[in-house]
Amino acid sequence: MPVSRIAAVEAEDEKLVVLARATRVRTGAAEGAALRDLDGRTYAAATVDLPSLKVSxxxxxxxxxxxxxxxxxxxxxxxxxxxxxxxxxxxLREFAGAGVPVHHGGPNGTIGDSHST
Structure with a gap:
């Protein structure tokens, strides 16, 4: 699977960084994430870590x-x-197919690497 280090993030993807960071900070969760669908709608979420349910x-x-x-x-x-x-x-590959970029970064929102489905 392709990985690039210290990836350049497009302006639209910067919005995802802001959403993921804000969600993580607001909830105090281990991680935050955001996704943009093909219609431009965004989804932001935090880790779910309950005794009976664990979801990234x-x-x-x-x-x-x-x-x-x-x-x-x-x-x-x-x-x-x-x-x-x-x-x-x-x-993500099962849902969206190949070639979807996933940017990964630290809690402060600095992107360190990018992956692709």
Whole structure:
């Protein structure tokens, strides 16, 4: 899977960074994510970490998009303190196909690397 370091983020994707960061800060969650669908709608979410339910922030974004009737995704952002898990790309690829960029960065919103489904 393609990975680039210190990726340039387009202006539209910067909006996703702002949403992911704000969601993470507001909830105090381990990670925040945001996704833009093919119609330009955005979904922002935080990690769900309950004893009976654990879902990554990107997983919640994907679920929200699917539940809203989205037909695919243009881009996504994941912000956390750790490394990006390549396994996060699997559900996004199932939903949106190949070639969707996923920018990964730290809690402050600085993007460190980008991946593609």
């Amino acid at each position: 922030a990107l997983g919640v974004c994907i679920a929200m998009a699917v539940a809203s009737g989205a037909r695919g995704a243009e881009a996504a952002v994941v912000l956390n303190e750790g490394a990006f898990l390549e396994s996060e790309l699997v559900p």
